[in-house]
Amino acid sequence: MAGGWTNDDNIQAQIDDSIADAIARARSEIPHGESLHHCEECDAPIPEARRQAVPGVRLCVPCQSAHDQEQKAVSGYNRRGSKDSQLR
Known part of the structure; x- marks a missing residue:
């Protein structure tokens, strides 16, 4: 190759x-630790079902979705620095 x-x-x-x-x-x-009752970004209440389903949850669903989208945008890292990766 x-x-x-x-x-x-x-x-x-x-x-x-x-x-x-x-x-x-x-x-x-x-997430780890105890779940919050209110979102740490927007202060919206976090439903009990979400707190039980995701131990240590800190964000409400809309804030978590926005956070996930931000993380997705920076995850495409190419160590080789090929021309293909520079064209993105």
């Missing part, structure tokens, strides 16, 4: 690092 300026071992290392970063980011966003 042609790797451009890198050899195949470096490509696999880059893939492994990207996966490890994605796992660390996902784990850091898992």
